Amino acid sequence: MRTRVDVFESIFLVFLGLGTLVGIVVIAYTMYNAYKYRDNGDAKDDDTLPTVGELPTGGKGGKKLFLSFGISAVIVISLVVWTYGMLLYVENPEDDFEEEPIDVEVVGDSFAWHFEYENGVQQSGTMNVPADHPVAIEVTAGDVWHSFGVTDLRVKADAIPGEYDETWFIAEEAGEQHEIECFELCGDLHSDMTGTVEVNDMDGDEFEQWLDDQLTLDITIETHDEEAITNVTDENIEVQLVHQNNDEYDADLEYTRDADDFDDEGTVTIDEIEQGGEYELLIEFEDDEFDTIEDTVEVTSPASETYTVGDEEEEDDDEDENGDEDDDDDEEETDDDETDDGGDDE
The missing domain is CATH 2.60.40.420 (Cupredoxins -  blue copper proteins)
Incomplete structure (x- = not known):
């Protein structure tokens, strides 16, 4: 199949070739007549030559003029028709496509x-x-x-x-x-x-x-301390991804995953997406241990989303309680040391 480059190069080369040929013929014929009818100083007695003020009566010159105009017209019209056909191909080549574009x-x-x-x-x-x-x-x-x-x-x-x-x-x-x-x-x-x-x-x-392959979505779920969800819970996780305009497509653009599909890093991949666009994402936990996640994600290229679950305040409280217990233990150890030191001094 011809490309646009092929078409325009063909048009250029044809015009260049014909233009060069016509230019050579015209210049050669002009030089020939300039040489043939040059003024060499010899006057010729010819009754057929017109005098000053007299109109030419015609002759072979008229036939040459008609012939030159006829050839020029044929060349120009042929070029116009051929070029128009080539440009029509450029404008509407669908019938000539060998493969679906x-x-x-x-x-x-x-x-x-x-x-x-x-x-x-x-x-x-x-x-x-x-x-x-x-x-x-x-x-x-x-x-x-x-x-x-x-x-x-x-x-x-x-x-x-x-x-x-x-x-x-x-x-x-x-x-x-x-x-x-x-x-x-x-x-x-x-x-x-x-x-x-x-x-x-x-x-x-x-x-x-x-x-x-460009339509993939990686979903990672982790806790606030960046621990993978697969390491903190054994309950079932249901992930549902639905295209916002699902009803407008012949295919059913709805995808689901469960806990078995997550890897050790807490990531699940949806890689069979057939149509890009905006999707509604719903992540539910079976025993309501964590809050349901609802989001709108755009999948028009390889994408990844990370979601954090759990109550950050509760985790902070747990850390504080653990910290307070450690502080109490440290204080008790310090008091004991001081008592022991005092006894040794006595």
Whole structure:
């Protein structure tokens, strides 16, 4: 499949070749006529030559003019039709895609570029794409007018608040990085509004798996003294994670875990999340030893959350009581020592 770079390079080379050829022909013909009809000082007696003030009566010159205009018209019209067909391919190549494109929404906002993939994974500054695979993007803006552009990939799309401009590209070479720029004067930090297209050495399926792997959530539960929950209780723990817009998706975006899923560090991992976004998190303890935890977490990239359970005041009281007992013991030991010392003195 042809890339945007291939298309625009083809158009450039065709125009360059034809322009060079026409230029050579025109200059050569001009030089030939300049030499042929040069003034060498010899007057010629020719009744067919017009005199001063007399209009030419025509002849072979008219045929040459008609021929030159005809050839020029054919060349120009052919170029227009061919170029228009190439640009139509650039504008709407979906029928020619050999693979399903990767969909990415691009948002220009606050002098930075933000990217969201179809499964909800979000990135800022860097857009990861697979090598030699079509990428379809929708470009918009969150504040003022911007213009998304990647010169190396011949990509440019307006970013206008409330509107979406669609375009596409294919990055062929794995390991390369292409600079993203803003081509619309958008404010004081316009020149700093840059980003990177990073081309990964993956095929389409591998990249889809990589995107799925980005949606993971690690949940750690510990006490105030940073001791893992698995070391302080044997009761069952139920963890429930539900997408806020679960009803809008075909898949059931609800995930549960229990105490058996926690490791020795008091951490449980949810790694089969299918769609990024905001989730409602509920953590319940079977015997009500600890308070129920309710929270809203955003999972748009690898995330981790740590929750502290237990009553900090009670722990402090326990520590104080233990400290007071130790102090009493120390005082008793000190009194005994003083008594012993006094007896020895007598």
